[in-house]
Amino acid sequence: MELFYNCKIYAPERLTQTQVLTATGKILAIGDDLSVTGVPLKEFDLEGRCLVPGFIDQHVHVTGGGGQFGFASLIPEVTLAELAATGTTTVVGLLGTDGFVKDLPTLYAKVKALDAEGLSAYMLTSYYGLPERTLTGSVAEDLIYIDKVIGCKLALSDDRCSFPTELEILRLINQVRLGGFTSGKHGILHIHLGNLKTRIDVLHHIVDQYPSLISYLSPTHCIRTRPLFDTCVEFAKKGGMMDISTGGTRFVEAHQAVALALEAGVPLSNLTFSSDGHGGVRREDPATGEVSYTPAPLTLNYKEMVALVRDGILPLESALQLLTTNPARNLSLRCKGRIAAGCDADFVALNEDLSIHSVYAKGKKVYAS
Numbered sequence: 001m002e003l004f005y006n007c008k009i010y011a012p013e014r015l016t017q018t019q020v021l022t023a024t025g026k027i028l029a030i031g032d033d034l035s036v037t038g039v040p041l042k043e044f045d046l047e048g049r050c051l052v053p054g055f056i057d058q059h060v061h062v063t064g065g066g067g068q069f070g071f072a073s074l075i076p077e078v079t080l081a082e083l084a085a086t087g088t089t090t091v092v093g094l095l096g097t098d099g100f101v102k103d104l105p106t107l108y109a110k111v112k113a114l115d116a117e118g119l120s121a122y123m124l125t126s127y128y129g130l131p132e133r134t135l136t137g138s139v140a141e142d143l144i145y146i147d148k149v150i151g152c153k154l155a156l157s158d159d160r161c162s163f164p165t166e167l168e169i170l171r172l173i174n175q176v177r178l179g180g181f182t183s184g185k186h187g188i189l190h191i192h193l194g195n196l197k198t199r200i201d202v203l204h205h206i207v208d209q210y211p212s213l214i215s216y217l218s219p220t221h222c223i224r225t226r227p228l229f230d231t232c233v234e235f236a237k238k239g240g241m242m243d244i245s246t247g248g249t250r251f252v253e254a255h256q257a258v259a260l261a262l263e264a265g266v267p268l269s270n271l272t273f274s275s276d277g278h279g280g281v282r283r284e285d286p287a288t289g290e291v292s293y294t295p296a297p298l299t300l301n302y303k304e305m306v307a308l309v310r311d312g313i314l315p316l317e318s319a320l321q322l323l324t325t326n327p328a329r330n331l332s333l334r335c336k337g338r339i340a341a342g343c344d345a346d347f348v349a350l351n352e353d354l355s356i357h358s359v360y361a362k363g364k365k366v367y368a369s
């Protein structure tokens with residue numbers, strides 16, 4: 001058992017209690033005068049720091065992305081230490097354009113490894129393109145029979161994608177939905193958006209015809225361009241989710257995009273951050289013209305959440321939602337994203353200046369500054 005005390009608890013809403021008691025990776029109780037007798041108790045004195053839910057990153061190339069400039073451009077895998085240092089305790093791994101040399105069995109093994117090391121890790125089946133790639137023969141059966149599979153990946157409106165038709169997208173939604181309700185998961189179709197001017201026209205058409213399908217769609221890279229952002233705002237105002245990549249190509253910084261989306265009338269609950277971490281970032285040496293690919297950073301979700309608070313866009317309890325309750329709801333991870341009895345004991349302790357002091361996953365310390 002573990003007792004976290006002297007805490008300012010953000011659940012993410014601010015709680016008045018100061019202590020959290022955990023056992024076997026779960027939160028048992030929240031209170032002010034918690035005590036146990038007869039069992040070993042590990043105590044963490046947080047000296048008045050904020051205790052917030054561990055962060056969820058729903059788009060990470062855990063096996064490394066890249067491969068768009070030959071074999072030498074393949075990006076290495078993430079490590080637990082890298083994720084934990086950014087406050088991320090729950091991660092969703094996926095493939096990008098890299099569905100060939102970085103395949104699904106390797107992704108599954110990596111996700112299981114991160115889980116065994118102490119984080120909570122999940123994966124999406126398939127990859128950027130079509131025909132879909134699966135572990136068992138169909139997207140639905142991957143969701144049903146593979147514990148870690150919680151959705152499916154696809155790319156749209158990108159000149160590297162497979163140019164999926166409306167019917168192909170509908171059939172994938174059908175697969176995640178069937179697989180989801182058979183297995184007790186929600187099942188989502190996570191859609192990479194590129195910069196082609198077709199944007200998300202097809203998704204608007206789908207949800208206008210079949211409104212109940214909107215909760216299965218999870219478009220990402222929504223701030224790549226201003227026109228893409230504007231149409232994603234309309235999608236979110238219909239009830240859809242809008243995932244803002246904190247790294248990569250974007251027309252404004254992620255925290256500024258949140259301010260714009262809120263001003264345009266998007267509910268805060270429909271916005272999430274994800275890092276696209278360990279995707280390949282293309283760099284060209286201006287002197288020599290030499291091109292290299294380096295891993296996209298994992299730190300920007302945390303930094304952009306802090307920027308929301310620093311710039312007065314949102315108070316901490318609201319800014320935290322983009323990394324906690326909102327992605328948990330999008331992914332239907334019922335024990336994640338909250339500090340509440342019965343939830344997983346995933347926490348980040350923040351210093352007064354919001355720098356990360358320490359990180360705990362399933363009750364175990366996984367990072368200390």
Ligand SMILES: [Zn+2]
Nearest residue numbers: 059096276279
């Ligand atoms: Zn990506």
